[in-house]
Amino acid sequence: MQASGVELAGINCLFGQTPAIRDIDLMVPKGEFLALVGPSGAGKTTLLRVIAGLEPGYTGRLSIGTRDVTRVPARERNIGFVFQSYALFGHMSVKENVAFGLRVRPWRRRPARHVIAQRVRELLELVQVAHLANRRPGQLSGGQRQRVALARALAIEPELLLLDEPFGALDPLVRKDIRSWLRGLHDRLGLTSILVTHDQGEAIEVADRIALLRDGALEQVGTPEQLDRHPVNAFVHQFLGxxxxxxxxxxxxxxxxxxxxxxxxxxxxxxxxxxxxxxxxxxxxxxxxxxxxxxxxxxxxxxxxxxxxxxxxxxxxxxxxxxxxxxxxxxxxxxxxxxxxxxxxx
Incomplete structure (x- = not known):
């Protein structure tokens, strides 16, 4: 899995006449785990969707690795996206869900069936749900479904992993276990990951750096310790604890x-x-x-x-x-x- 860094330069996005994100300049180095935090309406999910190519009409420049993907459609950005709602196909088995992103590729880029099957087996073992391969999503717990959603995102060997409130629907004990496991997986695979969360403690626990947004603009970017010990203003200090x-x-x-x-x-x-x-x-x-x-x-x-x-x-x-x-x-x-x-x- 080949991870890449991300660079955003002068990113703006409007909802009608209202700025959703404003003048975002942000560099996420290869292999980093970055958390996007901020109050409701701060622009966290909008920014994540811009990176994924799911939010049309933004301006500025966006690069993933050495590629300028500003005008590249979402399906060609090679990004894995994990949603809070899991977004699994209920009529498919676990292994069919994980294989989906590979099976719908154009035939010239589509791996052979046995290669897809092997990749699915490896991923289900990696996320510790191989024994559930033939079940449907409705037969799984929330934590199991989130692991399957992550396996599906990793199946395409993404350069970048985006996670939008992926633990929000889980109970506190499962949530803590899953996020610790995810951080370990990030390190083992050498991923570049960007997580949107409303939970400051979660961001502090899993992220290398935190980007705090307010009203669509970046207030401060730094390590959890930097934001706690050296906040740039009262809002940053009060938001993080x-x-x-x-x-x-x-x-x-x-x-x-x-x-x-x-x-x-x-x-x-x-x-x-x-x-x-x-x-x-x-x-x-x-x-x-x-x-x-x-x-x-x-x-x-x-x-x-x-x-x-x-x-x-x-x-x-x-x-x-x-x-x-x-x-x-x-x-x-x-x-x-x-x-x-x-x-x-x-």
Whole structure:
């Protein structure tokens, strides 16, 4: 399977008079796993469909490997596409579904029957559903159908694999197993993959890089760590995880929170008013005395989630469950000294 990189330059697409995607410049190197994330209506699926050749009327330049495919129809782009709805043919068996993309090729490019049969057997073994070859899609679980859909996409030996919310219809446990398996498959086969997902945690878990869109435009592209530690704006910081925002005053490179009895925080901001954003799991709690009162405490997995009232402002914090728990009504102080802070001048 020969993977290729993708380059988009100045891509625009309109829905009527409304821009769906705007001035997209994006390079996806060969072998990378990229996740497209953003709020509903951000343009994620539209961008994926432009790459696949399924969205007519876009402008700009699109290359896959060394080929300019800007005006190349979808069937000639050699792309595998996996949909959330699986899009399997219900009247065909599993093996017939996987073979379909090869059997409908023009006869000059169509492999011999025995070659197709061998390819189908190999793929069904690869995606661990060989024992289901003769079943119909309606006889499979959601996770099994998604594996079959992936095998069908891989049958044509695509240069690029596109996945549009492929795990959305799966229950949480199956979803986690399938995405971990998919990442391993991507690495084993040396694929170039682009995943659309609304789940930030999913993107962080499986992707090498994340491209965050808003209103059809790219906000930031980078590794999960880069977007978390060095967001270009407040939207990026808040989109990729829970955050607590509060006003502060910056003096000599340190932010002094308003209305919070908390330690000053080092920041790279000019002196003056600022808005600070931090992750709830980076808020330390010191029990005993202080301006904070615990309103709520509940263990959730490896953390205890707290709601703290400080001067009428309710702050959420996540503390490791191994810490000595604070009960509702307890007094406490916030410790922000170890927090990674994102701040903007007000």
């Amino acid at each position: 829970e955050s607590v925002r509060f006003e502060a005053t910056v003096r000599d490179g340190r932010a002094i929170p308003h209305l919070l009895e908390a330690s000053a925080i080092p920041v790279a901001l000019p002196d003056g008013p600022a808005v600070i954003s931090i992750r709830p799991y980076e808020i330390g709690l010191r029990g005993g005395e202080g301006a904070g009162t615990v309103l709520f405490a509940r263990r959730i997995g490896a953390f205890t989630r707290y709601e703290i009232d400080i001067s009428g402002r309710v702050i959420e914090a996540l503390a490791p469950a191994i810490d000595v728990p604070l009960s509702p009504g307890a007094r406490c102080t916030l410790d922000l000294s170890r927090a990674h802070v994102f701040g903007v001048a007000a």
